[in-house]
Amino acid sequence: MHNTVICPGSFDPVTLGHIDIITRASKMFDNVIVGVFVNGDKHPAFSIEERVAHLQKTVGDIPNITVMSCDGLLADCAKELGASAVVRGLRAVSDFEYEFQMALTNRKLNPELDTVFLASDAGYTYLSSSIVKNVASLGGDISNFVPACIHDEIFNRLNMKGTE
Ligand code: ADP
Helix, strand or coil: CCCEEEEEECCCCCCHHHHHHHHHHHHHCCEEEEEEECCCCCCCCCCHHHHHHHHHHHHCCCCCEEEEEECCCHHHHHHHHCCCEEEEEECCHHHHHHHHHHHHHHHHHCCCCEEEEEECCHHHCCCCHHHHHHHHHCCCCCCCCCCHHHHHHHHHHHCCHHHC
16 A cells, blocks of 8 residues: 655646645645755756755645655665655656666565656646746736736746746
């Protein structure tokens, strides 16, 4: 049985698509760890502390969800945290190849670690952190893309038009 799972990601910034996957996972598993990973983009729009705080504000009140920052290999972090599966969202066929490669790599590195894919909600298949960054930087409305409780914080940081 998978009692503890990890939802890893950059969450730079977190979107409603991420929140959909995380909350659905919290209904399927006893404990969900949201792992905000340091690695990846060397110039993130939001610091690791900010990204953790965004997720805390949004899903921190759900009793079986824990948000934390993680560094290094996902396969090692999962082992240390006692997570037996990784939960990832799949939006389209374009996500598949990369996700499949990561799932197989992670299982090679940690044979106990499985990956569970949840199909994206039909309303969020187009949504990504990059889309949010692009739209907000041009002053576009991102209120349908990010959680309401952190909208202003995210928009004000990303909206370059507001600072011109
Ligand atoms: P990474 O940088 O590791 O790809 P992201 O922060 O972009 O991490 O995404 C974390 C997880 O959320 C991934 O499993 C990704 O497929 C999933 N995800 C991202 N956007 C959406 C969305 N709109 N709907 C469903 N899942 C999503």
